Amino acid sequence: MTKLAGSRVLVAGAGVTGRSAAEALLAAGAEVVVTDSSPERLMALETLLDGVELVPGLTEPPAGTSLVVTSPGWQPSSPLLAAATSAGIEVIGEVELAWRMASELADPPVWLAVTGTNGKTTTVGMLESILHAAGADAVACGNVGLPVVDALLAGRRVLAVELSSFQLHWAPSVRPQAGALLNLAEDHLDWHGGMQAYAQAKAQILTGEVAIGWLDDDLVVDLLEQSPARDRVGFTLEEPADGQLGVRDGWLVDRAFADDEPLIEVSKIRPAGPPGIADALAATALARAYGVPSEAVREGLEAFEPAAHRAVLVTVASDVRYVNDSKATNPHAAVASLRAYESVVWIAGGLLKGASVDEMVRTEAHRLRGAVLIGQDRQVIADALARHAPDVPVRVLDTGDDEPMTVAVRAAQELARPGDTVLLAPAAASMDMFTDYAHRGQAFTAAVQELIGR
Structure with missing residues (x-):
């Protein structure tokens, strides 16, 4: 960024995005x-x-600082960022930095962006697979591990960008060529301060040329209707109307970018079930907005392999399935996971981040054979079960256990009966007990393999 040459810029956070932002700023001639x-x-x-x-x-900020580039998890109320704002110093994120860098290019890349409470990574992975099938020089980036700045500096022509609510909050100028909002439910309320601010951050994705939203979610529909985008496209698990993508007779159908064109059989989509189908519809809409042909949509979705810790069957023993869905890090995701099974011994708990669990427990109580609760907010879920499912056996585990997942799996095994599914779908974040959701899923898998057999 030529405008930053010679300027003093503060990077807040020395993680992956902080390092990438610092490298880009150094290359632009900034004092970092x-x-x-x-x-x-x-x-x-x-x-x-x-x-x-x-x-x-x-x-x-140090004296002379003209800009602060923050890592996405830093809250606006943190002392450093609050001090910068009070001093009139602009605070942006790495995604906003990448957008501004791209705006200075004679031929900037195309941004196809995804957000939502759940399904972001799966959708971006599907989108990347479709784009590759179409021969596009595309890469998944953003909240999936590769910073957008790195993808930009590598010269990639199409960016399949996963954006969290934190990243969107710190990216006020970003206007993707096409942006999709998958769903919206309570999450990260402790960071944003409430549902309204969280929803407003997510709605930033709908401010580009094409806004795409899930019509089966009333909150998404409201935000889609308010979008200033040139084109607004909906997707639904029902039969689509004109201008929509949806499902008919077991096929994904496009009535938005084509004239009632069937694209792929639902049975070929992975992960299976309604959440996977919805993600595939969103990825298809984004790809079609970029002009990808139907053949590439089919080939890309057929080639896509879901990432780890997303409804993965670990083993079946004594007619009991053991499923790792550690990525279900909020109640909305846990509901989708629970609804895939008729009789569940549920392993749940962790950091709820201010989200309510009563509606989840009330609507899904009939599926529960039992519940094993772990983590900092385990008692919150236990209390909800006592209110809405008093007959469900509940084991609340002590956080002092040296091997908490081993203890949890053993307790779940004792509650399970033939035909049941022991399901890790925590409805909460993992950082109270584990490094991240992957570490939690690995601990569950290891415990199952040790106690139940491979």
Whole structure:
């Protein structure tokens, strides 16, 4: 970014996005300072970034700072970002930095963006697979691991961008060529301060040329109707009307970008079930908005392989299935996971992040053979079960257990009967007990393999 040459820029956070932002800023000729609460993370950058000043634990920007680029998880109320805002210094995220860098290019890449409470990573993976089938120079980036700045600097021509609500909050200028909102339910309310602010952040995805939304979600429909986009496209699990994508007679059908064209049989979509079908419809809509032909949609969806820890069958023993859906990190995702099975011993709990669980428990109680609760907010779920499912056996585990997932699987095994599914669908984040949802899923898989057999 030529405008930043010679400017002093502070990067808040020394993680993956912080490092990428710092590298891009250095390349633009900026004077870069990086801060983080962890001296260890800063030390890890010393050998990777030459010419960057590393300062641990800053609570206000250094003198002369003209811009702050923050890692997405930092809240606006954090002392450093609040101090920057009070001083009139603009605070943006790495995604916004990438957008501004792209705007200076003579031939910028196409942005096809996805957000939602659940299904983002699966949808972006499907979209990337479809784009590759069409021969596009495309890459999945954003919240899936590869920072957008890195994808941009690599010269990729089409960016399949997964965006969290945090990233959207810090990216006020981003207007993707096509953006899809998959669904909307309570999540990250502790970060945003309430549902309205969370929804407003998500609605940023609908401000580009083509806005795509799930018509089976009333909250999404409201935001789609308010979108300033040139074209608004809906997708539904029902039969589509004109201008929509949907399902008819076991096929995905496009009535938005084609004249009633069948694209792929629903039975060939993975992951199976309504959430996977909805994600496939959203990915298809984004790809069609870019002009991808129907043959590439079919080939891309058939080639797509779901990522780990998303409704993965670990084993079947004594006619009991053991399923790892550790990625169900909020109640909305857990409901979708529970609805795939008729009789469930449910392993749940962790950090609820302010989300309510009463509606989830009330609507899905009839599926529960039993529940095993772990993590910091386990008692919140236990209380909801007591209110709405008093006859369901519940085991609330002590967080002091040395091997909490081993204890949880053993308790679930004791509650299960032939024909049941022992389901890890926590409805909560994992960081109270595990590094992340993948670590939690790995612990579940290892415990199942140890106690039940491979």
